[in-house]
Amino acid sequence: MKRAAGSALATCAGLLAAAIAGNAVAFDLKGLTDKLDLDKLSEGVEKLQYATGKVPRTKEIELGEELSAGLLGAVKLVGDTQVQTYVNQLGRWLAEQTSRNQKKWPWRFGVLDTRTVNAFAAPGGHVFITRGLFVLLESEAELAGVLAHEIGHVLEKHHLQALQKSTRGEVFKDLMVKSSEKNREAIEKLTGAGMALYARGLEREDEYAADRLGVVIAARAGYDPFALLNVLTTIDSLDPHDPDLALMFSTHPPTRERLAQLDRAMEGKLDGYAAQSAPDARFLQIRNRLLQ
Numbered sequence: 001m002k003r004a005a006g007s008a009l010a011t012c013a014g015l016l017a018a019a020i021a022g023n024a025v026a027f028d029l030k031g032l033t034d035k036l037d038l039d040k041l042s043e044g045v046e047k048l049q050y051a052t053g054k055v056p057r058t059k060e061i062e063l064g065e066e067l068s069a070g071l072l073g074a075v076k077l078v079g080d081t082q083v084q085t086y087v088n089q090l091g092r093w094l095a096e097q098t099s100r101n102q103k104k105w106p107w108r109f110g111v112l113d114t115r116t117v118n119a120f121a122a123p124g125g126h127v128f129i130t131r132g133l134f135v136l137l138e139s140e141a142e143l144a145g146v147l148a149h150e151i152g153h154v155l156e157k158h159h160l161q162a163l164q165k166s167t168r169g170e171v172f173k174d175l176m177v178k179s180s181e182k183n184r185e186a187i188e189k190l191t192g193a194g195m196a197l198y199a200r201g202l203e204r205e206d207e208y209a210a211d212r213l214g215v216v217i218a219a220r221a222g223y224d225p226f227a228l229l230n231v232l233t234t235i236d237s238l239d240p241h242d243p244d245l246a247l248m249f250s251t252h253p254p255t256r257e258r259l260a261q262l263d264r265a266m267e268g269k270l271d272g273y274a275a276q277s278a279p280d281a282r283f284l285q286i287r288n289r290l291l292q
């Protein structure tokens, strides 16, 4: 298991390195977003600041890498550099709009090669969307909404907090001590608990919070924030008995409740940003590659 996860991570690192080194396609909507005062907009929504926790940045990154390796031990990345480059560029553009910039945080985005419809985040800044979910999307703004929701989980340290709760904080103490052996053991225990967490899902409140953050991040990046509501509407229209959807439905609050909560939180505050859009040609080209 350990070895499988390690080799999957090596593959992941190689593919993502190639993806990141690719030509810089400009997600250059900065001129537009500079004019927007989204600080006012995020009043009453969570600030785009990650909560100050006690877990040091390096430990959070290390744990995130182990959890990603665990996920990639189960499902491989799509072996198409163009696809991975695209999702990394879009994801990093979104992450740039937050308090965790790329200078200190190693944001990595990937498309997982499975029909299962889902998306995942890991501490430190790892975000994955499945091929199954990607091909259901209609536009780059919808993809931005999904990635921004996952970025929201990372910013708010939802997985770290859930792990802290489920292990009653004991393991985290070992993460903080100077002994590297104890650190290692703590990371291994937390990785095991983290994999169970992916199967169980986060708290409902964390999902609603990530939805609220997601629309703000997407708006700030120059995308129509209502696109995330479109994604939820699409998901709501799918057959809940489809085995490809079972994990997502069992690990998330009812989609209609997410839509209702998000609608209430947005309360017309984002209406002015609904007209924002990006050209969809590059999105459609990548989606076609995933449909082949």
Ligand SMILES: [Zn+2]
Binding pocket: 149, 150, 153, 207, 210
């Ligand atoms: Zn979520």
